[in-house]
Amino acid sequence: MSVADIQLFLKRGRDFLEGMRLLGDDAAAYGYSSALLAIHGAISYCDALRAGLGDDKLASDDHSRSSEVLKKLLASRQYGKLEGVEKLSRILGSKSDVAYGKEAVQMQRVQSLVLQTERFVKWAETAGKELRIEGWRDE
Numbered sequence: 001m002s003v004a005d006i007q008l009f010l011k012r013g014r015d016f017l018e019g020m021r022l023l024g025d026d027a028a029a030y031g032y033s034s035a036l037l038a039i040h041g042a043i044s045y046c047d048a049l050r051a052g053l054g055d056d057k058l059a060s061d062d063h064s065r066s067s068e069v070l071k072k073l074l075a076s077r078q079y080g081k082l083e084g085v086e087k088l089s090r091i092l093g094s095k096s097d098v099a100y101g102k103e104a105v106q107m108q109r110v111q112s113l114v115l116q117t118e119r120f121v122k123w124a125e126t127a128g129k130e131l132r133i134e135g136w137r138d139e
Contacts, residue, residue, distance in 0.1 A: 001051035001058075003135035009051060010136070013044030017121060024114060031110040035098045038117035042091045045124040046070055052133030053077060063092050077131060084123030087116050 020037035023030040046066050047058050053073040067089040071082060094113055098105055128136035 001054075001056055006048050006052050006133065006135035007137070009044050009048035013041045013048060013121070016041035016044060017117070020114060020117070028107065031107055032098060032105060035094070035105060035110045035113045038113045039091055039095050039098065042088055042117050042120050045121055046088055048136070049073075049124055049128060049131075049133070052128060052131070052136060063095065067092060074127070079127065079131060081123070081127065081130075084120050084127060087120040087123065091116050091120060 016037045020034050020041060023034040023037065043063050043066065046063075050058060050066070050070055050073060053070075053076075055069060055073055067085050070088065071085045074082060074085070091113060094109070097103070098113070
């Protein structure tokens with residue numbers, strides 16, 4: 001993947017997170033939107049890392065294996081700080097329930113997803129810099 005692709009994934013992720021934060025000011029009214037933006041922000045950051053680590057098989061539909069693939073890519077680069085991968089796995093595990101589930105999503109779960117995503121993104125930003133992924137940049 002190109003530097004432009006990585007930067008697009010990062011821009012998309014940062015945009016989703018900004019929307020998540022803006023809607024978080026009224027989480028009672030926009031909880032589903034905030035939660036889905038958190039999930040998609042995490043997916044975009046994952047895609048940026050995967051692309052930067054040489055994965056050209058990013059799936060647009062099924063992200064259930066994304067954390068497993070990311071973990072293997074990080075291991076191939078001997079990157080041992082894997083706590084973010086576990087956070088990502090938990091975030092992705094909520095996608096179907098939030099988007100399509102028949103049960104109402106509780107506000108506590110929305111807040112937890114937002115917090116987990118904030119922590120994952122912080123980890124991903126650090127990982128991208130430490131791995132010297134071309135195209136990873138500060139904004």
